[in-house]
Amino acid sequence: MIVIPMKEGENIERALKKFKRKFEKTGVIKELRGRQVYKKPSIKRREEKMHAIYVQKLQQAED
Structure with a gap:
């Protein structure tokens, strides 16, 4: 279960954004x-x- 701690007076949109981010990270x-x-x-x-192979090529291009 995903728990998003909210502070007193925190905007609900900001809490929703945090929830969506955490949910996306779960996969x-x-x-x-x-x-x-x-x-x-x-x-x-x-x-x-x-x-x-793709990731390795990207990393080599950075170096």
């Missing part, structure tokens, strides 16, 4: 979307490798 929506369609394990591994 619930991402997992639900991933479960809508079955992906073979080999395809999952291939996508993970491609993502790792």
Whole structure:
């Protein structure tokens, strides 16, 4: 359960923004979307490798 501590007189919009940020970090929506369609394990591994290669290229470009 996500708990957002609110201070006295804090704006409700700010609390909602904090809640949305915390909820997004949990990855619930991402997992639900991933479960809508079955992906073979080999395809999952291939996508993970491609993502790792992409991230590595980005890091090398920064250096």
